[in-house]
Amino acid sequence: MKNRLSKLSGNQAFWPVIIFLTIILFNTILTGGEFLSISIVDGHFYGRIIDIFRNGGKLMILAAGMTMVLATGGTDISVGSVMAISGAIACSIINGNLFPQLGGSVAMAIILAVCAGIVCGLWNGFLVSQIKIQPIVATMILLVAGRGIAQLITSGKIITINSDAYYFINGGYILGLPFPLYIVLFLVGLLLLFVHRTAFGLFLESIGCNQLASKFAGIKVNRFLLAIYTISGAFASVAGLIESAGIKGADCNNAGLNIELDAILAVAIGGTNLMGGRFSILSSVIGALIVQSITTTVLALGVPAAYIRVLKALLIIVICLSQSGKFKQYAAKLVSGKKHVRKEAVAL
Amino acid sequence: MGKNKLLTMRGISKSFGKAVIALNDVQFDLEEGEIHALLGENGAGKSTLIKVLTGVEERDEGEIELCGRSIHPRSTNEAQQVGISTVYQEVNLCPNLTVAENIYIGRAPRTRLGGIDWNAMTRDAKELLEKFDLRLDVTQSLDNYSVAVQQMVAIARASDIKAKVLILDEPTSSLSNVEVEKLFSIMRKLRDQGMGIIFVTHFLDQVYEVTDRITVLRNGRYVGTYKTADLPRVELVSKMIGKDYAVLNQALLEGKEEKKAAKRGDVFINMKNVSHTGSISNMNLKISKGEVLGLSGLLGSGRSETARVLFGIDQVTGGELEINGEKVHLQHPLDAIRRDLAFCPENRKTEGIIADLSIRDNIALALQAKKGLFKKISKKEAQRIADEYIEKLEIKTPSADQLIKNLSGGNQQKVILARWLATDPKLLMLDEPTRGIDIGTKAEIQKIVIDLASQGMAVLFISSELDEELRCCKRIVVLKDMERAGEVEGDEISEGAVMQIMAGGEEQ
Numbered sequence: 001m002k003n004r005l006s007k008l009s010g011n012q013a014f015w016p017v018i019i020f021l022t023i024i025l026f027n028t029i030l031t032g033g034e035f036l037s038i039s040i041v042d043g044h045f046y047g048r049i050i051d052i053f054r055n056g057g058k059l060m061i062l063a064a065g066m067t068m069v070l071a072t073g074g075t076d077i078s079v080g081s082v083m084a085i086s087g088a089i090a091c092s093i094i095n096g097n098l099f100p101q102l103g104g105s106v107a108m109a110i111i112l113a114v115c116a117g118i119v120c121g122l123w124n125g126f127l128v129s130q131i132k133i134q135p136i137v138a139t140m141i142l143l144v145a146g147r148g149i150a151q152l153i154t155s156g157k158i159i160t161i162n163s164d165a166y167y168f169i170n171g172g173y174i175l176g177l178p179f180p181l182y183i184v185l186f187l188v189g190l191l192l193l194f195v196h197r198t199a200f201g202l203f204l205e206s207i208g209c210n211q212l213a214s215k216f217a218g219i220k221v222n223r224f225l226l227a228i229y230t231i232s233g234a235f236a237s238v239a240g241l242i243e244s245a246g247i248k249g250a251d252c253n254n255a256g257l258n259i260e261l262d263a264i265l266a267v268a269i270g271g272t273n274l275m276g277g278r279f280s281i282l283s284s285v286i287g288a289l290i291v292q293s294i295t296t297t298v299l300a301l302g303v304p305a306a307y308i309r310v311l312k313a314l315l316i317i318v319i320c321l322s323q324s325g326k327f328k329q330y331a332a333k334l335v336s337g338k339k340h341v342r343k344e345a346v347a348l
Numbered sequence: 349m350g351k352n353k354l355l356t357m358r359g360i361s362k363s364f365g366k367a368v369i370a371l372n373d374v375q376f377d378l379e380e381g382e383i384h385a386l387l388g389e390n391g392a393g394k395s396t397l398i399k400v401l402t403g404v405e406e407r408d409e410g411e412i413e414l415c416g417r418s419i420h421p422r423s424t425n426e427a428q429q430v431g432i433s434t435v436y437q438e439v440n441l442c443p444n445l446t447v448a449e450n451i452y453i454g455r456a457p458r459t460r461l462g463g464i465d466w467n468a469m470t471r472d473a474k475e476l477l478e479k480f481d482l483r484l485d486v487t488q489s490l491d492n493y494s495v496a497v498q499q500m501v502a503i504a505r506a507s508d509i510k511a512k513v514l515i516l517d518e519p520t521s522s523l524s525n526v527e528v529e530k531l532f533s534i535m536r537k538l539r540d541q542g543m544g545i546i547f548v549t550h551f552l553d554q555v556y557e558v559t560d561r562i563t564v565l566r567n568g569r570y571v572g573t574y575k576t577a578d579l580p581r582v583e584l585v586s587k588m589i590g591k592d593y594a595v596l597n598q599a600l601l602e603g604k605e606e607k608k609a610a611k612r613g614d615v616f617i618n619m620k621n622v623s624h625t626g627s628i629s630n631m632n633l634k635i636s637k638g639e640v641l642g643l644s645g646l647l648g649s650g651r652s653e654t655a656r657v658l659f660g661i662d663q664v665t666g667g668e669l670e671i672n673g674e675k676v677h678l679q680h681p682l683d684a685i686r687r688d689l690a691f692c693p694e695n696r697k698t699e700g701i702i703a704d705l706s707i708r709d710n711i712a713l714a715l716q717a718k719k720g721l722f723k724k725i726s727k728k729e730a731q732r733i734a735d736e737y738i739e740k741l742e743i744k745t746p747s748a749d750q751l752i753k754n755l756s757g758g759n760q761q762k763v764i765l766a767r768w769l770a771t772d773p774k775l776l777m778l779d780e781p782t783r784g785i786d787i788g789t790k791a792e793i794q795k796i797v798i799d800l801a802s803q804g805m806a807v808l809f810i811s812s813e814l815d816e817e818l819r820c821c822k823r824i825v826v827l828k829d830m831e832r833a834g835e836v837e838g839d840e841i842s843e844g845a846v847m848q849i850m851a852g853g854e855e856q
Contacts, residue, residue, distance in 0.1 A: 218717030
C-alpha cells in the first residue's frame with residue numbers, strides 16, 4: 001500500500017491533481033456544499049464544476065500544445081493572437097463578409113480557421129527552426145501582428161453572428177456534457193496517442209534536453225520544432241473557435257487576451273520544466289483546470305472584481321511554493337525540526 | 349614540506365537514493381604546502397568527494413575540519429568563504445562575460461559610491477594574469493579565447509580568491525604540454541606559499557611530476573594515502589583498479605595479436621578529394637571493413653572535422669564521398685546513420701549524452717532515429733537492449749532507469765558507445781573516446797574497439813594520445829593543416845614516424 005502510494009506520488013500528475021481537488025474541497029466548504037451541486041436541466045448538467053470544465057476547455061487545449069513547445073525549451077506567446085485570427089476568420093466567413101461564395105458554411109469556416117492556425121504555427125516554427133530566432137522573440141511577432149491581421153479581416157469591427165451550428169461549439173451538449181469537453185478529449189487524446197505510441201515523446205524530451213546531441217543521434221531537430229509550433233498554432237485556432245462561439249462573434253481586441261500567460265502557467269503548475277526536457281501533457285491539462293478553477297472560485301466567492309487579480313496572484317504563489325522542491329524541504333525541516341531531512345530530496 | 353594539517357575529512361559517506369553509494373566512510377587529509385593527488389577510476393568517488401568538500405552535495409555522514417575548525421559548507425560560495433576554491437574539469441565560467449568580469453564576478457572592486465570600479469578591475473585582472481604569463485585583453489569576452497586559456501583564467505580566479513585549499517579537478521585534460529608545464533609551475537609556486545592543492549587527474553605522468561602525496565579511492569572506498577616518491581607506478585595502478593589490471597593487460601595483448609591477424613576487407617568509405625570549406629581540404633581516405641584506422645594530427649589539423657563531414661554534420665563542398673561503393677550526399681546525421689555509420693563525438697557532455705534521460709532512453713535514441721518516428725521501440729525491447737549492453741560493456745549502474753548524468757564519465761562514454769552499437773553500424777567513428785577516462789576503462793574501450801574490428805566492423809579511431817592509437821590501429825593516417833600529410837601502416841607504425849609526419853617531415 002505504502003509502496004503504491006509512493007509510486008503514485010512520484011507521478012508528475014500527482015501534485016496537480018491534489019491541488020485541484022484541494023481547491024474544489026476548499027470551495028465546497030466555503031459555499032456550504034453548493035459548489036459541488038450539479039443540477040439537471042433539460043437533460044444537461046449544470047453546476048460550478050461543469051462550468052470549470054466547460055470554460056477551461058480553451059485553456060486545456062492551449063496548455064496541451066504549449067507543453068510541447070515548452071518541452072523543446074522554447075515558448076509560444078502568440079497563441080492568444082492566433083485565437084483572435086481564427087475567430088475573426090470563422091465569424092467573417094459565417095456572416096458572409098469573407099469568401100461570400102462559401103455561403104456562410106460553418107464547416108468551411110471551421111476548416112479555414114484551423115488552416116489559418118496551422119499557417120501561423122508554421123510561420124512561428126519557420127522562424128524558430130530555420131531562421132534561429134529566439135522563440136520568445138519569434139512568436140512575439142505574431143503576438144503583436146496577429147491582432148492587426150484579425151482586425152484587417154473584420155475591417156476593425158466587432159462581428160456578431162447568428163448561427164446555432166456555430167454556437168454549438170461552445171454551448172452545445174452531448175449526453176448531458178458540454179461540447180468543449182469532447183473537443184478537449186479528442187485533441188488531447190489524439191496528442192497523447194501520438195506522443196506515446198510513436199517515438200515522438202522520446203525525441204521531444206531529447207531535443208528539450210540537448211538539441212545538439214539529439215541532432216548527432218540522428219533526430220531531425222528542425223523538422224520537429226516546425227511540427228511542434230504548427231501543432232501549437234492549430235490548437236490555438238481551435239481554442240479561438242470555442243472562444244468566439246462563446247461570445248457569438250469575433251472581438252479581435254479581447255479574444256484570447258493574455259491567455260498565453262495562463263497557458264504557460266498551467267504548464268508550469270503541471271510541473272513541466274520550462275527550460276525543456278521532461279514533460280507531461282496530462283499534468284498540464286490538469287494545470288489548466290487549476291487555473292480555471294481559481295477564476296471560478298473567485299467568482300463563486302463573490303469577490304469584487306478589483307481583487308480578482310491579486311487573489312489569483314496569491315493563489316499562484318501558494319501553488320508554486322507547494323511545487324518547489326526546495327520549499328518542500330524547508331517546510332519539512334521546519335515541521336520536523338530534524339537536520340537531515342534532505343535524504344530523499346531530488347539530489348539525483 | 350609543511351607539517352601543519354590544513355584539512356581533514358573523516359568518515360565521509362554519501363549516497364544518492366538507496367541504490368547508489370558514492371562514498372562509503374572515506375577519509376582524506378591535506379597538509380599546508382603540499383600538492384596531493386586524488387586518484388581513482390571513474391566512479392571511484394573522486395568527484396563526489398570534491399563536491400561534498402565544496403558544498404555542492406551535502407554529505408550524509410562524516411566530519412570535515414579546516415584548520416582545526418569543523419566546517420559544513422552548503423554551497424560553493426560558502427566553501428569559498430572559508431577558503432576552499434575549485435577549478436572543475438569543465439570550465440565553469442560565463443563565456444559571454446569579459447575575462448576580467450569572470451575573474452572578479454561576485455567580488456568586484458567597488459568605487460566609493462558603491463559602483464563597480466571597472467578600471468581597478470581591468471588593472472587587477474591584467475596583473476593577476478601576468479603572473480600566469482597570460483597576456484590577454486581582459487575586456488574581451490571569455491569565449492574569444494581557447495578552452496585552454498579559459499581553464500587558466502579559471503585557475504587564476506581560484507588562486508586569487510584568498511584560498512587555503514585549491515582544488516583542481518582534471519584541469520589538464522584540455523591543455524597542451526606547454527600549458528600544462530605553465531600550470532605546474534604555478535601550482536608549485538602556490539604550494540611554496542603554503543597553499544594546499546588537491547589535484548585530480550587521470551594522467552599518471554603528471555601525478556609523478558608534480559604531486560607530493562597520493563590518496564587512492566576505489567568504488568567509493570578509501571584505499572590509502574601514500575608518499576608519491578615511495579609508490580611505484582605499477583603498484584599505484586593496481587591499487588586504483590584492484591587486481592584486475594594484469595588480466596586486462598593480458599586481454600589487451602591478446603587483442604593486439606588479433607589486430608595483427610585481422611585482414612582488411614572491402615573498402616567501405618572512400619573519400620575522393622573531399623573538402624569542406626574551412627575545415628578539411630582535398631581529403632583522400634579509404635576505410636575498409638574490419639580495420640581500425642587511426643586518424644592522427646595536432647588539434648585543428650582536421651581530425652574531428654573529417655569525422656563530422658563523414659557523418660553529415662558538415663556538408664561536402666568539394667570532391668566525392670562514396671559509402672559502400674555508392675556516391676552519397678549526406679545532409680544530416682540521419683542520412684549517415686541510415687547508411688550504417690556511427691559517431692561518438694568528442695564533447696561527450698554537449699554532443700553526446702542527453703543528461704536528463706535514463707540510460708535506457710539514451711541507448712535507444714539513435715536506433716529509434718534510424719527506425720523512424722512511427723516504428724516505436726517498445727519499452728520492453730529498449731530495456732532488453734539496454735540490459736544487454738550494460739552487461740556487455742560492463743556499465744556500472746544499478747539499473748537502466750538511472751539518469752545518465754549520474755554516471756561517471758567513463759560509464760557515460762560506454763552508454764554512448766552502446767547507443768551506436770545498438771544501431772549495428774558498419775563504420776564506427778570514435779573521436780577521443782577515452783578522454784577523461786581512467787586507465788581501467790580506457791583499456792576496456794580499446795579492447796572493445798579491437799574486438800569489433802575483428803568481427804568485421806570498420807573503425808575510425810581519433811585520439812590525441814599517440815600510444816593509444818599505436819596500440820589499437822593497424823594503419824594511421826596523419827593530418828596536418830586540414831590536409832592529409834601521410835600514412836603509416838603495419839610495422840612502420842611508431843611514435844617517431846607519426847610525429848615526424850605531424851611535424852612536417854617528408855611523406856612516408
